[in-house]
Amino acid sequence: MSATVAGRLHGEIESHRPIRAHAGKISITGWCLNADSPEAPPVRLRTEAGILPLTARLARTDVPQFFPHCPAASHCGYVIEGTLPSGVYLAHFEAQFPNGSWQNFQTLSLVVDPAPFTAVLDEPIPTGILRDRVHVGGWALQPGETLTSLVLRYGHRELPCHFGLPRLDVPALFPGEPKASSAGFESVDPLVAGHGPVRVRGQLASGRIVVAPTTVTFSIATDENHGPELDLTAKRATLPDGKPVPAEPPARSSRPLNILFVIPGNLISNSALQVAALANELAAAGHDCVITAQRDPGTLAYHDAPRFRAKPFAEAVTNGAEFINRRGPDLIHAWTTRECVRLTSLELQRRYGGRLIVQLEDNEQEILAQTLQRPWAELAALPAPELATLITPDFSHPILSREFLAAADGITTIIDSLHRFVPEGKPRVTLWPAADPRYFFRRPTAEEFHRALQLDPATTILFYHGNTHASNAAEMRALYRAVLLLNQTGHATCLIRAGTDSVDFLGADSAEIKPHVIELGPIHTHRHLPPLMALADIFVQPGRADAFNDYRFPSKLPEFFALGRPVVLPRTNLGTSLRHGIDAYVLDEADADGIAHAVRELRRDRALYERLAQGATAFAAQHFSWRRSAEALAKFYADLTT
Amino acid sequence: MKSAPSETAETLHRVRQQLILAQVRIMELEDVRDGLTGTSENTDRLLAAAQRLADQKLDEAGHLAKVSAELQSQFEYLRHMQHVTNEALTLTRSQLETSDLNRTRLQQNAVALSEQITGLSEQIAKLDEQSARLNEQISRLTLELTESKTTATIRLERINQLDAEIRAIKATRSWRWTAWLRSIGRILGGRKS
Structure with missing residues (x-):
């Protein structure tokens, strides 16, 4: 139950272990007695950063059960409290013998977290919503360190502040902290339009950035640059999320390779x-x-x-x-x-x-x-x-x-x-490719985000992710031209495009086409694509049967199908395995005219649209599975290695 | 000043693009946040584990210090015992050396004694031979003695017989009556010598 030293000193540290002191504040409880002494001995905590003495003595009812003949047992509880600089220490718990010498009865590790960056915004209000365009102020302190810059952040705004201003009240909160008396700050300018809870963000001399929340929200509706038509309190439009169907773990191989x-x-x-x-x-x-x-x-x-x-x-x-x-x-x-x-x-x-x-x-x-x-x-x-x-x-x-x-x-x-x-x-x-089921699954239409984009509800959104290179330049041109053609014929269409272009495939048509294309550039993290793809109404894979397409399987196709939108594609590679009008919209040639025709028909025929959306989901579920492909591959491996 | 329609469309187009990219950025930042949260939790866990390990090692170190102290005292005792043993060993060695010398000497003595024994054995054998011879002589002499005694006895009997005869002769009147003649004879014989 206890650590015993030399058969006379008994003691225990009862604070939660491992001992970790937050914000530099130490508070440790336990008990300690000297079996040879009727009085509980003084205890202390010794570290290389300093010594914390006994703070309080506590009565104990449990310890006498173990030391019935020791009168000190009933009052041998102790509390040691104090502060230490942040760091990792060896904490030596020591008790004093009657001859004045100190004897260690337990050694533990002690982690002292640094004191957090603390900031309070209290001028003109300490809490609540501030709607006036005034200067604001408060105090901010990182004990032991020096601030080199300070700003207030709220909504989309960042407000610079003067800092190092005198504060008479802060030293009482941070005794011994020399910078406490100059912890005040005040905004350089009065508040500007913006809405949101206020954070105080500082940079320290060490280069570290520190941020502290406040209990104040700024809600400034207008200023010189923001009119009332811009609602800064509006809820942020988000892309639809969704939950994939959790997959069962695969069967374990009896012969791992x-x-x-x-x-x-x-x-x-x-x-x-x-x-x-x-x-x-x-x-x-x-x-x-x-x-x-x-x-x-x-x-x-x-x-x-x-x-x-x-x-x-x-x-x-x-x-x-x-x-x-x-x-x-x-x-x-x-x-x-x-x-x-x-x-x-x-x-x-x-x-x-x-x-x-x-x-x-x-x-x-x-x-x-x-x-x-x-x-x-x-x-x-x-x-x-x-x-x-x-x-x-x-x-x-x-x-x-x-x-x-x-x-x-x-x-x-x-x-x-x-x-x-x-x-x-x-x-x-x-082995057919598939889509990662953790991210590529049927997602609802991103209507809220669609509205945020201020696109006409009648606008058809196409989405294409993939790079343009010499081998597919003509097909990409067909897709882009289809978008232009649709817009020119009164069918508002927007292509959201992710990926990079290593060839100029639009040439002189670029200026005419680009207003209908939102170029996102490369999206490095593949799992970020599905939420963006949820903006799409239709997916299009341009191309036609030829010596290149007949022998490939565009890896984006399983992802198109998994999202549950109609897929327009040419009768080549996967297209030869699909039923037109049931699984997808299969074109003999997915050129600009064919694509435009397909999009128009899908937008006009809601039943066809819904059928192909369902068909895409069903086909994906039936034919695209990394699990099944991996099982087939594992069997192939097994056959080759036995 | 009012923007031209194409300029407005371009701006709107750009806003749309940026809105989507902002969403991408938000997802990236959410990933970073989630990653950092996980990292922070992992770090906390690792720190706690490291502390627990350190505490365990401190306990072990304390135990080892105690064991070390006990071993030190045992060491001191053993060192003392070693000293004592060394002294005893030195003494024993010196005794052993002495014993060795004694043994050598004894061995030499034993060799000498053995030689003596051999000599004595030879002498004994000779003596035995002599003894045998003497025994034979004794036997012979004893036999001779016996014979001599017998002879002596016979002769003593004869002497005694003769003495008796002499005494009988001397007791005779003739002998007494001729005494004078013998005294003259002795006188005469004496002069002659």
Whole structure:
């Protein structure tokens, strides 16, 4: 029950442990007695920052039960109170013997939090709502530190203040604090229009920013720059939230594998998002997953609660994937045949072993041909030295990529049409992408935010997220032109666009089209997209069947469908698996005219709109699931490794 | 001054864009806030855990200090015992050295004694031989003595017989009557010698 020293001194600290003193204030209770003395001994708390003496003595009814023959037991309770500078200390609890010497009976750690920044706004009112355009003032103090600037923040406003003004009342609240007598502040200017609770924000000499709330709200309706038409007290319009259906945890694998994904680009590319989703599911099933990315490993921060680990190429090659069981990879899954991935995957396999799987997600031949503006057949016929100068790490090598596929133990594809690139007899599986069910689910229309945007209720909002590059420039132009066409024909349409453009795909039409497009630029955190997508009435994937589109699966399509809005798309890739008028609005060619026609029809035919919205949700539920794709992939892995 | 319609539309367009981006920023800040809240809670938990660990280590340190003190006293005792033992050991060693010397000496003595014993054994053997010879001599002498005694006895009997005969002769009147003749004979014989 107690600490005993030398068989004579007994004591206990009863304050909650670990002992943490907030705002520098110490208050500790306990009991201590000397079995050889009829009187409870004086106690004290000794730290390197100072000594706190006994504050009060307390009667105890419990201690005599344990020391029935000790008269001091009934009054051996103690309280030690005081203040200490912030820091972490060894707290020595000591008692005094009759000969005057102090003996330690317990040592504990003691954390003393710094005193908080304290601010009070009391001029002209200490609490309530202030509606007058007056100067305001109060006091603000960070004990032990010096303020270098001070402002008041309320609503959307920030009001600078003079500080260091004399205050006669504050020193009594902070005895021993030298700056307490000059803790006063006053606003430089009278209040300006703004509404909201007031916070006092200061910067300290150390550079730290401190903020303290007050009990005052400023509500200034107008000033020289704000007329009464602007209601500053209005409630902020928010984007609709919603709750996803919680998913059951996946079944645990009876044979966990070490899986190393090798991906091009960074960790927020479309490829990376797909790999991350699969890796999360595989990890949840008990596999150990590591993703090595070509660049920007810091982009892992944009993932919410990843279950995998990430490494840059060089580190993975040098140190290995460093799986938890300290073994090498059972599987190296190379995501595409691009040179950077091919070279890294082969080197990883050479050094650490493992089965090699290659994912195909694009017609790499077509991408190379489009980028280099040369026919594929011509490129494939080039001599090796010339090819070496043309093929950068971001492209697939016409010859080496085939050898890479031939050397692989298995091939995964994003869509069945890519099977034509798979060597004969090679094990293969198709894995459709899906949408992260934590964020991509049917969301209500963002009507409140729609109004805040002051868009006519009849305006159709389209939303598109994705970058524009040489391969899809024509399609993006078709989408933008459709928006223009709709507006020109009396159907107000606004395209909200997230992503960046690496090519000028609008040319001279830019000035005419841009007023109907709200460009948001890159949205780095993918999970922030769904609330914005909820603004959309219709999702459109432009394009047509061709050598590029037939072999891809736009990763945004599952996300479109999951949001529960009608999806307009061309009869290529996923479009070939959809029922027009039931699952989606499928166009033979999603060019500007086709898109405009589809949008007009959907806006005119409410029943069709509702049917396709329901159809999108149903199709997403039935066909897009990272869980199911990961299970199929896990089975594929298992078959290859047994 | 009233803005031109195109300018107003542009402004409105920009406001719309900024409103959406503000919403994005809000989401980002909410993420940061939630992250910091979690971080702060984690830090608090870690601090509490660190303190608990420190307290545990302090308890252990206190216990170890006590153990150390006990070990120190045991050490002092053992050191004393070591001193005593060393002294005893030194003494024993010196005794051992002495014993060694004694042993050497004794061994030497033993060797000498052994040699003596060997010599004596040889002498004993010789003596035994002598003794055997003497015993034989004794036996022979005893036999001779016995024979001599027998002879002596026989001779004593003869002497006694002869003495008796002499005395008988001397008791005879003839002997007494011839005494004178023998005295003359002795006188004469005496002169002659």
